[in-house]
Amino acid sequence: MKATINFLKELSVNNDREWFNAHKDEYQKVKAFIEEFTSTLISRIAEFDPEASRLSPSDCLYRIYRDTRFSADKTPYKTHIGIYINPRGGKKSEYCGYYVHIEPGACMVGGGAWYPPAPLLKEYRSEIYNNIEEYLEIMENPEFAANYKPLWTDPLKTAPKGFPKDWEYIDLLKPRSFTVGSSFTDREFCAKGISDRIISLFKILKPYNDFFNFTLEEHPELAFCRPKR
Secondary structure, eight states: OHHHHHHHHHHHHOOSHHHHHHTHHHHHHHHHHHHHHHHHHHHHHTTTSGGGGGOOGGGTBOOSBOOOTTOSOOOSBOSSEEEEEOTTTOTTSSSOOEEEEEOTTOEEEEEEEOSOOHHHHHHHHHHHHHTHHHHHHHHTOHHHHHHOEEOOOSOOSSOOTTSOTTOTTGGGGOOSOEEEEEEEOHHHHTSTTHHHHHHHHHHHHHHHHHHHHHHHHHOGGGTTOSOOO
């Protein structure tokens, strides 16, 4: 893992095609390592989330090449590696899965619902509202709370439409994204046994993912409702 972190550090300060092409062999070694690492994670996740067994690394990995068509930033390469192991629908579906983010100074694992489209977001809010005791039990579980932090950026300033403003837990409905994460230092992420640590965190995460995935099981038409760019 250390070689991967070092490569990404170098890429972040040399983000151009000339440098990348000169270091293509180094990138291929990193790519092969990440594919093997992903394969290991898939097989171990399948032990407690069996649908993961149908996945291959190619189902879970993103290209390092950036899509710059709609971005003011024209640097050609991503300076992080994302691994998204989504047992139920693959990385393009709205089902919640298990995410690993490898980036110097910002390594993390997480999951949940990332900025769901409006129809699905409404259903998620209703699920929380109608099953608040279950949701609080997951969020307040000591093991979960000790390891995961909400990544609820850009919340609404008032109650979402259709929900009572004076509800005791209204702040739990305001986020536009219901993701959670657990951060690592580079040293921690490069330590021996990182796979074991990641898997233990994913086991803790599963009930949170399951809460939102249950909504999609009731509304499967929303599993691929994100507008295409």
